[in-house]
Amino acid sequence: MSFLDSPYEPLAQTDFAQLSRLSMNALPAIDTTNRNSMHPTNGTHPSHHPDRPASALPKVGETRCYWSLLSPDLRFLYIDPVLASHLAEEAEALIGKSLLSYVHPDEQASAEHDLGSVLESRTLHGSVTRVRYSRLSRVRRLLGYQGPPEPWVDAAKIAVDANYMAVDIVINWAADGLVLCFIHAVVDLHERDNDEDNKTDWTNWCGTPHMSVDQVQLLYSQLVDKVAQPPSMGRVFQILLNHADKPLWMSWPPDPPQGQEPSSKNFARLAEDVQIGGSAASGTDAKTSCTRRYKALQTMRLQDDSSQEVESIFIPYGQLAPIDHFSLTRLTEPHICRFHRLCMPPREFLL
Numbered sequence: 001m002s003f004l005d006s007p008y009e010p011l012a013q014t015d016f017a018q019l020s021r022l023s024m025n026a027l028p029a030i031d032t033t034n035r036n037s038m039h040p041t042n043g044t045h046p047s048h049h050p051d052r053p054a055s056a057l058p059k060v061g062e063t064r065c066y067w068s069l070l071s072p073d074l075r076f077l078y079i080d081p082v083l084a085s086h087l088a089e090e091a092e093a094l095i096g097k098s099l100l101s102y103v104h105p106d107e108q109a110s111a112e113h114d115l116g117s118v119l120e121s122r123t124l125h126g127s128v129t130r131v132r133y134s135r136l137s138r139v140r141r142l143l144g145y146q147g148p149p150e151p152w153v154d155a156a157k158i159a160v161d162a163n164y165m166a167v168d169i170v171i172n173w174a175a176d177g178l179v180l181c182f183i184h185a186v187v188d189l190h191e192r193d194n195d196e197d198n199k200t201d202w203t204n205w206c207g208t209p210h211m212s213v214d215q216v217q218l219l220y221s222q223l224v225d226k227v228a229q230p231p232s233m234g235r236v237f238q239i240l241l242n243h244a245d246k247p248l249w250m251s252w253p254p255d256p257p258q259g260q261e262p263s264s265k266n267f268a269r270l271a272e273d274v275q276i277g278g279s280a281a282s283g284t285d286a287k288t289s290c291t292r293r294y295k296a297l298q299t300m301r302l303q304d305d306s307s308q309e310v311e312s313i314f315i316p317y318g319q320l321a322p323i324d325h326f327s328l329t330r331l332t333e334p335h336i337c338r339f340h341r342l343c344m345p346p347r348e349f350l351l
Contacts, residue, residue, distance in 0.1 A: 056210045057085045058201070060136065061152035064185035065206030065290055067317070069178055069219070070171070071226070072119060074099040077178070078222045080208055081215045086136055086150070090143035095222070099181065102139055104132035104164050111169070118171060119179065125313065126172025126180075128291060132164040133183065154202075158187040170290050174237040175252055176230040178223070182290035194287065204288045207318015211239075216250050229253050236267050239320050246271045249320070261302045270298050270312055289317050 066083040068076055076094050084091040103111045111131050118127040134142070137149035149155075159165045166186040174180040188194065189202045196205045216239075230253055239250040251264035274296055286292035294314040301307050 057082050058209065060086050060150040061154060062201040063206065064158075064202055064204070065182060065288070067180070067182045067208070067290070068099075069174065069223070070099060070181050072177060072179060074115060074179065074181075077226050078219050081211050082208060084215075087140060087143070088145075090140050090145050093143040094139070097143075099169070102134035102142075107131045115169065115171060119173065122173055125293060126170060128168050128170045130166065130168050130186065132160050133167040133169070135159055135163060135165050138163045154189055157189060158185055158202075168288075168291075173235065175227075175235045177227045178237060178252065180237070184288055184290050206289045207316075208320050209318055211249070211320060220250055220252070223252050224254075227252075232256075233262050233264075233267070236264065238264065238268060240268070240271060242316060242319055246274075261304070262300060262308065266300055266302065267310070270296075270300060270310060271314075273298060274312070274314065290315070292316065 063082055067080045068083065069078040071077055075096055075098050079087070079091060079094060087094060100108055100112055100115075111129055114127070114129045135155075137155075140149075168182075168184045168186060170182040170184065171179055184204075184206065188204070190200060192198065192200050193202050194204055196203075199205055233253065233256065237252045238248060240246045241249055246268075248264070248268045251268065255263045255265075274294075292315070294316070296312045296314070298310050298312060299307050300310045
């Protein structure tokens, strides 16, 4: 297991080492230069950008990373649009299943211990654990699919055997009762898969290329149905489009009663001060999008003239950008609030 550990210095830089029981390092820096306008509202935000056709989603073999939201006992609550499209009719059947049930039997106990330790620590930055995980074809069979596997000429090259492949599982708390999870295939097909500027289909610089209004509404409805609403906005998960103005696409938990703060709008405004650069700008040694994190320590001003210090973690992930905000109140023993925000670039999502 590797921890994305980091001290709480603003703009601290992190090195994400190669795995095999790795230690997770401090997160990459986040620039706080240009201010961009953003106008978030509560819940889902489908009005900013038109939908793109489903054909924009990559086919099997054209992505090596999926993301999902899990319950505290690591059961799937929501799966990203790409994984849902690859699972086809079996996508809905995965909801409620355990992440661990698809880990190789010889590694289930150690994976449960490692991932459980991360959740117990409630670390802001997360951890990564390498395991043998069920291939997409096996997951579909276990969910009831009886047809032929999706054809992909290079499938055997990235697999351990007919049933399993090596993956890195990257998890951290997103909000109370909600865990953010990435599953990233380890084996490269070409050296070019590490080129961030000229991406291959199997690039390590992963991301969600499209998230439709229907997907956003499905995500929000799943959370409303399956996650208990916390009593406060102590830890907030948001998805932003990775555009210049970083429009808010989804926010959880729901806002407090009208007029009460902090609200999703207060947290989302923090992104106005954030400019996320590439690896050259940030100096990070992260080798994948899902392990590259940007950190910012900011002050959130409220209408009653009070303020909170908020530590934010940004994960650029294609068209989306997830962000985790961690707030320190003005008390002598500060209450900690954590906030995840997912941001997307113009073509992809940032988680």
